[in-house]
Amino acid sequence: MAKSGVRPYRSVLYIPASNARALEKARGLEADAIIFDLEDAVAPDEKVKARVLLAQELGQQDFGPRRRIVRVNGLETDWGEADLAAFQGHPGVDAVLVPKVNTPADLNAVAARVAGPLWAMMETAKGCLNAGAIAAHGRLEGMVMGTNDLAKELGARFRADRLPLLAGLGASVLAARAEGKVIIDGVFNAFKDEAGLRAECEQGRDMGFDGKTLIHPAQLAIANEVFAPSEAEITLARRQIEAFDAARARGEGVAVVDGKIVENLHIVTAEALLAKAAQIAAMV
Ligand code: COA
Numbered sequence: 231m232a233k234s235g236v237r238p239y240r241s242v243l244y245i246p247a248s249n250a251r252a253l254e255k256a257r258g259l260e261a262d263a264i265i266f267d268l269e270d271a272v273a274p275d276e277k278v279k280a281r282v283l284l285a286q287e288l289g290q291q292d293f294g295p296r297r298r299i300v301r302v303n304g305l306e307t308d309w310g311e312a313d314l315a316a317f318q319g320h321p322g323v324d325a326v327l328v329p330k331v332n333t334p335a336d337l338n339a340v341a342a343r344v345a346g347p348l349w350a351m352m353e354t355a356k357g358c359l360n361a362g363a364i365a366a367h368g369r370l371e372g373m374v375m376g377t378n379d380l381a382k383e384l385g386a387r388f389r390a391d392r393l394p395l396l397a398g399l400g401a402s403v404l405a406a407r408a409e410g411k412v413i414i415d416g417v418f419n420a421f422k423d424e425a426g427l428r429a430e431c432e433q434g435r436d437m438g439f440d441g442k443t444l445i446h447p448a449q450l451a452i453a454n455e456v457f458a459p460s461e462a463e464i465t466l467a468r469r470q471i472e473a474f475d476a477a478r479a480r481g482e483g484v485a486v487v488d489g490k491i492v493e494n495l496h497i498v499t500a501e502a503l504l505a506k507a508a509q510i511a512a513m514v
């Protein structure tokens with residue numbers, strides 16, 4: 231498996247591994263990463279065929295700079311073991327995404343069977359309660375919220391503000407940030423509702439998520455835009471750095487920009503924002 235590199239994860243598109251047309255289409259889509267799904271998006275009687283198709287496609291097709299993540303079935307299912315065997319050492323796979331991770335032991339079981347980075351679906355109550363220990367796993371690269379499964383297990387209702395899910399979302403963001411891991415928000419099911427998607431992307435971005443998982447290509451542009459620094463943010467970051475440098479030159483430790491104080495910690499944030507913008511600009 232390829233080595234992990236620093237890159238944005240604004241848009242992470244699910245593609246059912248059983249869908250040959252979608253697999254082909256994926257090579258031309260503006261997704262930062264792709265999750266090739268063998269789990270929930272594939273019906274039980276399609277599982278074996280999907281695994282064979284995906285192993286073949288990932289071996290033959292060039293997905294360019296997009297990170298290639300395979301979501302396998304859980305080891306407690308009929309297909310998990312064979313999924314891992316099929317993708318162990320596969321040159322077309324960058325990471326394996328483990329569904330319904332409850333404890334670090336669930337990651338250990340997968341880590342014993344495949345090399346390379348692992349990702350964890352955060353989609354059970356137990357998993358969210360153990361988020362810190364899961365994020366600390368040495369092989370873990372990133373976490374993905376499974377908000378549909380989490381809502382189902384909690385008995386939570388759908389609400390546009392996602393209030394019932396905020397505890398699980400927040401616990402997972404805290405855990406990922408504590409351990410320096412990537413964290414991606416859950417999907418927005420109504421793939422024709424652009425305003426709803428935008429609002430949910432903005433909420434996830436404001437909470438600290440790196441990006442959003444998506445189910446349809448029509449959702450890509452909005453996620454890519456919302457999770458990228460805007461022109462206004464870039465301009466402000468530059469002005470903050472300039473003002474802070476000038477304050478330093480005067481022997482002061484604090485600057486003021488637009489009536490707000492700018493301290494060293496804000497400069498760290500401003501520099502991270504500019505680095506992210508440069509990273510995105512370098513991709514296109
Ligand atoms: N990735 C890549 N291409 C996709 C895609 C995806 N996730 N979803 C749809 N497409 C393609 C279709 O193949 C179609 O291509 P074409 O017109 O060039 O032939 C085009 O985008 C338009 O698709 P559309 O007709 O609008 O949607 P659909 O009815 O074919 O599919 C879904 C709708 C929701 C069933 C489909 O988007 C899907 O399966 N999404 C992924 C679901 C998933 O992975 N769930 C698990 C995680 S929650």
Ligand code: MG
Nearest residue numbers: 270353376379
């Ligand atoms: Mg799930």
